[in-house]
Amino acid sequence: MVNTGRRPGNRDTREEIVAAARATFAEQGYVGATMRGIARRAGVDQALVHHYFKNKAGLFMAVAGLRHDPRQTFEAVQQSADPGETMVRGFLDTFEPRQKKDPSPFLVTAQAVSASREVADAYREFLAKRVWSRIPAHERGAPQALITAQLWGLAFARYVLRVEPLADASVDQVVEWVAPQVTALLMGLGRPRWP
Amino acid sequence: MVNTGRRPGNRDTREEIVAAARATFAEQGYVGATMRGIARRAGVDQALVHHYFKNKAGLFMAVAGLRHDPRQTFEAVQQSADPGETMVRGFLDTFEPRQKKDPSPFLVTAQAVSASREVADAYREFLAKRVWSRIPAHERGAPQALITAQLWGLAFARYVLRVEPLADASVDQVVEWVAPQVTALLMGLGRPRWP
Numbered sequence: 001m002v003n004t005g006r007r008p009g010n011r012d013t014r015e016e017i018v019a020a021a022r023a024t025f026a027e028q029g030y031v032g033a034t035m036r037g038i039a040r041r042a043g044v045d046q047a048l049v050h051h052y053f054k055n056k057a058g059l060f061m062a063v064a065g066l067r068h069d070p071r072q073t074f075e076a077v078q079q080s081a082d083p084g085e086t087m088v089r090g091f092l093d094t095f096e097p098r099q100k101k102d103p104s105p106f107l108v109t110a111q112a113v114s115a116s117r118e119v120a121d122a123y124r125e126f127l128a129k130r131v132w133s134r135i136p137a138h139e140r141g142a143p144q145a146l147i148t149a150q151l152w153g154l155a156f157a158r159y160v161l162r163v164e165p166l167a168d169a170s171v172d173q174v175v176e177w178v179a180p181q182v183t184a185l186l187m188g189l190g191r192p193r194w195p
Numbered sequence: 196m197v198n199t200g201r202r203p204g205n206r207d208t209r210e211e212i213v214a215a216a217r218a219t220f221a222e223q224g225y226v227g228a229t230m231r232g233i234a235r236r237a238g239v240d241q242a243l244v245h246h247y248f249k250n251k252a253g254l255f256m257a258v259a260g261l262r263h264d265p266r267q268t269f270e271a272v273q274q275s276a277d278p279g280e281t282m283v284r285g286f287l288d289t290f291e292p293r294q295k296k297d298p299s300p301f302l303v304t305a306q307a308v309s310a311s312r313e314v315a316d317a318y319r320e321f322l323a324k325r326v327w328s329r330i331p332a333h334e335r336g337a338p339q340a341l342i343t344a345q346l347w348g349l350a351f352a353r354y355v356l357r358v359e360p361l362a363d364a365s366v367d368q369v370v371e372w373v374a375p376q377v378t379a380l381l382m383g384l385g386r387p388r389w390p
Contacts, residue, residue, distance in 0.1 A: 103312075110309035114302060114355050124356050142372055145352055145361040149373075152356070153348020157340055160309050161319050161347070166340040177337055178344075181376055 017042045017049055022063045026118040030060060030125035060126050064112070065105035068094045074131045077186075084183030088175045091151045095159060096171065104159035147185050154178055209247055212237045216254045221313040225255060225320035255321050259307070260300035263289045269326050272381075279378030283370045286346045290354060291366065299354035342380050349373055 020042035024033045035056055039046040053059040057069060073090030080086035095106040113120040132144050157163045158174065166174065215237035219228045230251055234241040248254040252264060268285030275281035290301040308315040327339050352358045353369065361369065 107309060110305065114305035114309055117298075120356055124358060127358075142360055145358045146372060146376075148356065148358050149348035149352035149361065150345070151348070152351045153344035153346070156347045156351060157344035161315055161343065163319060163322075163340045163343050165337055166344065177341060181341075181379075184376075 013042075013044060013048070014052055017044060017052060017059075018062050021059045025060060025063060025122040026116060029118070030056075030122045030129060033122075035059070057126070057130055060122070064123065064126070065108040066094055067105065070094070070127065070131050071134070074134060082179070082183070083186050084179035084181070085175055087147070087182050087186070088151070088154070088179045089171065091155070092171050092174065095155055097159075104155070106155045106159045110156065110160055143185050147182060150178070150182055150185065208237075208239060208243070212239060212244055212247060212254070213257050217258045220255060220258060220317040221311060224313070225251075225317045225324060228317075230254070252321070252325050255317070259318065259321070260303040261289055262300065265289070265322065265326050266329070269329060277374070277378070278381050279374035279376070280370055282342070282377050282381070283346070283349070283374045284366065286350070287366050287369065290350055292354075299350070301350045301354045305351065305355055338380050342377060345373070345377055345380065 017038065021033070021038045024038050024041060027033075028037070033056065035049050036046050038059065039049045042049070049059065053062060057071070060066075061069065068090065070090075073087065073094075076090060077083045077086045095104050095109075097104045109123075113123050127148070132140060135144065154166070154174070158166045161167075166177075169177075212233065216228070216233045219233050219236060222228075223232070228251065230244050231241050233254065234244045237244070244254065248257060252266070255261075256264060263285065265285075268282065268289075271285060272278045272282045290299050290304075292299045304318075308318050322343070327335060330339065349361070349369070353361045356362075361372075364372075
């Protein structure tokens with residue numbers, strides 16, 4: 001570890017790694033960024049970055065305020081008897097505020113991607129690399145884009161615009177409203193193998 | 196008109212009115228803001244504000260970067276044989292960039308509402324007052340919230356995240372993909388009178 005006079009593992013170090021990652025993802029995109037480059041920028045040993053964040057996806061999730069790995073949700077969807085419900089519930093789990101009165105972590109994501117084209121590019125690359133790459137190439141197309149639109153619109157209406165009755169409805173109620181549309185996109189487009 | 200040493204009707208005056216309106220909507224919401232208060236804040240005569248922007252809705256549209264009045268789209272939807280198509284097309288007409296390479300005006304809207312809870316409140320009030328108030332009270336509910344989510348998600352995926360194939364598809368192609376989902380929401384929820 002570079003001697004910066006800080007003890008390893010303290011809160012400042014972690015935040016400095018996240019700040020270095022944020023800048024690196026914005027400059028180089030998700031694919032172009034490396035753990036080594038981010039460690040160097042933060043002035044810490046690369047092993048410490050792995051210790052805190054495991055891998056590049058984990059680091060991106062910290063930058064983007066994502067509580068869960070979307071790949072896990074995707075894998076659960078592939079094995080679910082009700083894939084629309086599993087997807088909507090997994091997505092909401094990522095962004096629901098811990099306390100009803102708190103702002104959603106989705107606000108940070110929405111601010112970051114709408115304020116910077118580079119951050120939006122990195123976010124799209126992250127989704128492509130982490131999730132969509134698991135869909136066989138010949139089955140990729142409109143569905144994943146339309147499902148992304150569906151879920152982001154839900155988050156925008158619930159957490160940012162706070163349109164009633166979406167804003168105050170329970171997760172179960174939102175799932176009941178939105179899952180059928182997602183299921184239709186997943187199943188109804190001639191892609192029985194996806195998911 | 197207050198004597199500010201400026202000629203009426205020049206570009207600066209218009210922009211100062213928009214800036215005054217932006218601050219007033221953020222502070223007082225859409226319903227609370229008045230044309231008189233905005234004129235006073237901009238240091239111009241109220242008649243000049245009406246001359247430029249017609250009414251409060253026109254002023255809000257200038258602040259929010261909306262090219263069309265959503266009420267007109269709503270009225271067209273009510274008379275359309277294909278309401279989903281009319282709604283998606285009207286929404287895209289509002290936010291499509293003039294040139295393919297330009298950023299969409301939706302970026303300004305997305306930045307503003309995700310950066311400030313007050314602006315998001317004003318935007319929601321604008322939609323409620325200008326559009327949703329035209330739906331009979333007993334028919335209001337989940338559909339308008341889910342349609343809002345649907346359209347905002349589409350704009351986010353197309354203009355901000357720029358997810359393919361949504362980002363580069365023609366307006367006709369996007370309408371073909373998304374209109375059936377909007378039609379289903381408009382028609383399929385036991386609300387035959389809406390629209």
